[in-house]
Amino acid sequence: MNATISFIEAILVDLPTIRDHQLAMTTMQRQTLVIVRLRCSDGMEGLGEATTIGGLSYGDESPEGIKLAIDTYLAPALIGIDATNVNAAMQRLAKVARGNRFAKSAVETALLDAQAKRLGVPLVTMLGGAVRSTLPVLWTLASGDTARDIEEAETMLAEGRHNTFKLKIGRRSVREDVDHVSAIKRALGNRARITVDVNQAWSEVEAATGIAMLESAGVDLIEQPIPRENPRALARLAAKFVVPLMADEAVCGAEDAMELARLAAADVFALKIAKSGGIHAMLRTAAVGDAAGIQLYGGTMLEGSVGTIAAAHGFCSLPQLSWGTELLGPLLLKDDVVTTRPTYRDFSLHLPEGPGLGLTLDQDKLDFYRRDRDRIAVSGFRAI
Incomplete structure (x- = not known):
């Protein structure tokens, strides 16, 4: 020792x-x-x-x-x-x-x-090494104001910082939320991907209506439309629509992943090291999804630089990460507790160099x- x-x-x-x-x-x-x-x-x-x-x-x-x-x-x-x-x-x-x-x-x-x-060595070396050194990162449009969200997205596109945008919905009626998302999709057109996160706010009936309208509006991905406790309802919705449905709160560990895969309840898994219990536990969950043919996405708890870069090391080691990541946490904060904050450019987060996390x-x-x-x-x- x-x-x-x-x-x-x-x-x-x-x-x-x-x-x-x-x-x-x-x-x-x-x-x-x-x-x-x-x-x-x-x-x-x-x-x-x-x-x-x-x-x-x-x-x-x-x-x-x-x-x-x-x-x-x-x-x-x-x-x-x-x-x-x-x-x-x-x-x-x-x-x-x-x-x-x-x-x-x-x-x-x-x-x-x-x-x-x-x-x-970099932390990712202890996970078997990096298969990528950069990670695509989306931006969350979460002001709730349609015009402000469009302006913010246009700024991000012009700066080359983000070209995929997630909209947080579920606080208003289904129709109001869909109108908000649809207006932003029309404004951005094919220049950007649009995804939505309902954060479990809809019932199965509301989700059936909302997903149909969002699919027609050209939304690319819908995250956790209904409560995590009802995977069978999620499976029914996944079977009904073409637009991919992503499980987030419903998939914490490998055991959840196995059950969702068995039910064919999701097309995509959102991975987070925190909700998994650590980087190694997240890799177990990812392996189950990968084996089941389910696509993967690197999620966030809106961490600061330390948590974000820890997740980035894990995500950089994954064989497939089809839907990129949401590792935007440091960008949402006015300040941080590290000497050098993470680098974002060309629509991606760049893994720091240096031993360990690469942070001080x-x-x-x-x-x-x-x-x-x-x-x-x-x-x-x-x-x-």
Whole structure:
């Protein structure tokens, strides 16, 4: 054993967004990250991140709950064990805590980052290597205002930053949402792909009506139109329409993927390292989808740079990623806690060079944006 885990810290970080971001379940004006810092006995440090959307409005874990789980259960279970054996560490966490996938994902990323730095290789090398160094990235049009969304899309196209756009719908009536999407599709024409995310907001009956109209409007992909608890209804909808349907909230792990594949309930799987429980767990889910002939898409929890780049390393290792990615999180934030933010150009995210994640923490910004900064300022304490 060359190095042991000596310290793990989970830090709540509140960052402002560039604009209001509307989803079916909430509207965001800021994003809360849980930044994980892991220190090893050989002086090596690793970074991880867990981020969810809108507190508990999206799923079962909140930023505050993630920090509590790490501080109280996950971190104590890892202190003193071999820092170089990531699989053994994650197996231990599986025995210590059920679920808590977001928290486990952040810890796994920190372990992988530290070990890759120790070996002097990019994190993706530890996953078998990259089959691509760039990832297509869409942009979410989520203001809810049709004219504003069209203007924003035109700007992105002109700058060469994005040529695929996702619309968050489900807050208004089906007809209002379809009219909004249709107007944007007409304005952009064949210059851009248009996808929609309903975030589980429709019933099966509403979805049947809405999907038919969206298909006629030329929408390219429809994400999670109905609640995740009803995969058989999703299968009925998938059999009825030509437009591809994507499962997101309905597919967390490989077991979900197997059931959806058995039911033929989705044409596309949205992969996310956080909801899977880590990069390796995401790769298991991707393998099931790939084997079943289901296309893959790299999803996001609107993470900051650490979580986004962690996901990018995983997605760059996948044999197929037919629908690109949604790794736009850092672009939605006014600021971040790394010294150099990710590079976006030519409609793609470029994987950083360098060992580990390829990122360096900005200590001053971390101190400024961390939620407990007043306590830190008073005590003069820096954990790492």
